[in-house]
Amino acid sequence: MTEQIDGEAVAADIRAELQSTVDSLADAGERPTLATVLMSPDPASETYVSMKQNDCEELGINARDIELDLDEPAEALFDVIDELNADDDVNGILVQSPVPDHIDYREVLERIDPEKDVDGFHPTNVGRLVAGYPQYKPCTPHGIQKLLAATDVDTEGKDAVVVGRSRIVGKPMANLFIQKAPGGNATTTVCHSRTDDLAAKTRQADILVAAAGIPEFIDGSMLSAGVVVIDVGINRVDADTEKGYELVGDVDYESAAAKASAITPVPGGVGPMTRAMLLYNTVKATGLQNDLDVDLP
Numbered sequence: 001m002t003e004q005i006d007g008e009a010v011a012a013d014i015r016a017e018l019q020s021t022v023d024s025l026a027d028a029g030e031r032p033t034l035a036t037v038l039m040s041p042d043p044a045s046e047t048y049v050s051m052k053q054n055d056c057e058e059l060g061i062n063a064r065d066i067e068l069d070l071d072e073p074a075e076a077l078f079d080v081i082d083e084l085n086a087d088d089d090v091n092g093i094l095v096q097s098p099v100p101d102h103i104d105y106r107e108v109l110e111r112i113d114p115e116k117d118v119d120g121f122h123p124t125n126v127g128r129l130v131a132g133y134p135q136y137k138p139c140t141p142h143g144i145q146k147l148l149a150a151t152d153v154d155t156e157g158k159d160a161v162v163v164g165r166s167r168i169v170g171k172p173m174a175n176l177f178i179q180k181a182p183g184g185n186a187t188t189t190v191c192h193s194r195t196d197d198l199a200a201k202t203r204q205a206d207i208l209v210a211a212a213g214i215p216e217f218i219d220g221s222m223l224s225a226g227v228v229v230i231d232v233g234i235n236r237v238d239a240d241t242e243k244g245y246e247l248v249g250d251v252d253y254e255s256a257a258a259k260a261s262a263i264t265p266v267p268g269g270v271g272p273m274t275r276a277m278l279l280y281n282t283v284k285a286t287g288l289q290n291d292l293d294v295d296l297p
């Protein structure tokens with residue numbers, strides 16, 4: 001029997017646990033606040049930001065919403081970040097990517113105070129992760145770690161294969177898998193667009209994380225029996241639906257499920273976990289900034 005991993009359910013459990021921590025912080029006079037900054041040419045970004053704000057509001061986290069016009073200069077965005085960095089009422093800052101072409105995203109990430117960098121993308125936080133003492137783990141790979149733990153998948157000694165080496169998914173995922181820590185200790189292979197004979201690598205996987213951004217790219221013929229498949233991909237493909245598209249993952253679900261012991265669906269797998277871990281980092285940031293011990297799931 002193939003287990004379908006229910007990301008919605010695991011994320012709901014995490015949110016429920018975070019709720020009591022948010023309540024305790026609020027009782028101590030420190031209700032968490034997340035500031036989102038939207039200046040993105042990608043139409044999906046607006047939806048992502050509004051979902052993140054709704055998640056915050058459901059938990060009683062203050063959501064501050066800043067929007068900039070796409071033709072504003074980089075300095076306008078930097079000024080907003082500087083103000084948020086200096087504002088003691090703001091615990092977490094998230095600038096939704098992508099930003100317009102005339103702005104260097106790297107400069108944006110480096111501008112955010114690492115203590116408020118709840119995405120975990122600032123070089124200081126990346127460095128802490130690589131060095132083995134992460135402060136804010138990037139939300140998607142952290143969510144995948146939690147999903148594996150909730151599914152009783154022990155990563156220790158397993159062959160983990162990550163397809164994709166992006167800053168936000170592939171690289172931090174690989175870094176978490178190789179940590180000498182719970183959810184790590186996996187022997188890890190990272191594949192990318194220049195990988196030779198990808199299928200030979202993916203067939204070695206006990207745990208496969210697909211994050212290439214190519215619809216239904218990994219199919220059952222590229223997998224070995226019993227693999228745990230984590231599909232990160234969220235791809236819009238044309239479809240005869242009300243919106244004119246549907247969301248599919250990077251994995252061909254039917255053929256992969258026939259080989260897998262467990263697999264995440266799209267939607268309803270990794271996506272809800274990414275959102276839950278943003279709340280986690282915001283709550284953690286609030287505790288750290290106020291010298292308060294907080295219970296985290």
Ligand code: NDP
Binds near residue numbers: 163164235
């Ligand atoms: P990027 O486009 O930044 O990275 C894609 C990676 O896949 C690159 O490293 C690229 O290699 C690699 N790749 C491309 N083609 C191939 C190939 N033929 N064989 C092997 N590797 C290949 O994407 P992201 O990491 O940002 O996102 C990946 C997917 O995950 C997207 O669908 C995105 O929408 C989704 N996503 C989902 C999230 C969630 O919460 N569920 C969160 C974030 C992303 P190279 O480096 O050589 O170019």
